[in-house]
Amino acid sequence: MNSNSISLNESALLLSISAGDESSYTLLVEKYWQKVLQHALSFVKSYPVAEELTQDVFIQIWEKRKKLSEVNSFENYLFIASRNLIISHIRKKLIETDSLKGEKLQELFLKPDEQYEFQELVKIINEGAALLQEPRRSVFLLSRMEGRDADYISKELGIATRTVRWHLVQALNFLRNYLHKHYNINLLTLISLGLKFFS
Structure with a gap:
């Protein structure tokens, strides 16, 4: 048939x-x-x-x-x-x-053949995040990997909420440039795969 x-x-x-x-x-x-x-x-x-x-x-x-x-x-x-x-x-x-975190939930929005690419991008993002200085690295990880809000991060790290936001903006700018420079990955690619780290 x-x-x-x-x-x-x-x-x-x-x-x-x-x-x-x-x-x-x-x-x-x-x-x-x-x-x-x-x-x-x-x-x-x-x-x-x-x-x-x-x-x-x-x-x-x-x-x-x-x-x-x-x-x-x-x-x-x-x-x-x-x-x-x-x-x-x-x-x-x-x-x-509260047992699962944002990236695992986000992965469910992808078709099976996209999940490997998603996982590889998460590894690359973590690789770039490891280059960030503290407390910027912790701000990024708490915000984008654990889904914590600015008030929680402020209390956790002992820094002002506005400082949290500033560090997050700087971290996201660094990682966008890192992904583009080292892997030629642009923001549209990330959005197409449903990644929410940069939104």
């Missing part, structure tokens, strides 16, 4: 589901359940939680089934739907436990 016939079959299936056909919906769930489950499991590390998230993904797809008639690529649609639910779950856990 070629890719065109697969695409046509998928489109017909989605149209049928959008019209409320439960048997077509069951076929779709059976086809993609394991893929969504593995995706969720790779982030939450708990089978029962991953199973619950997977169930929620397919419930949401059924509830919003009328939109399926407009979907060009169901795999992309499914990836976005599952990613958003996983992010929502982890955000709730962040509030409850």
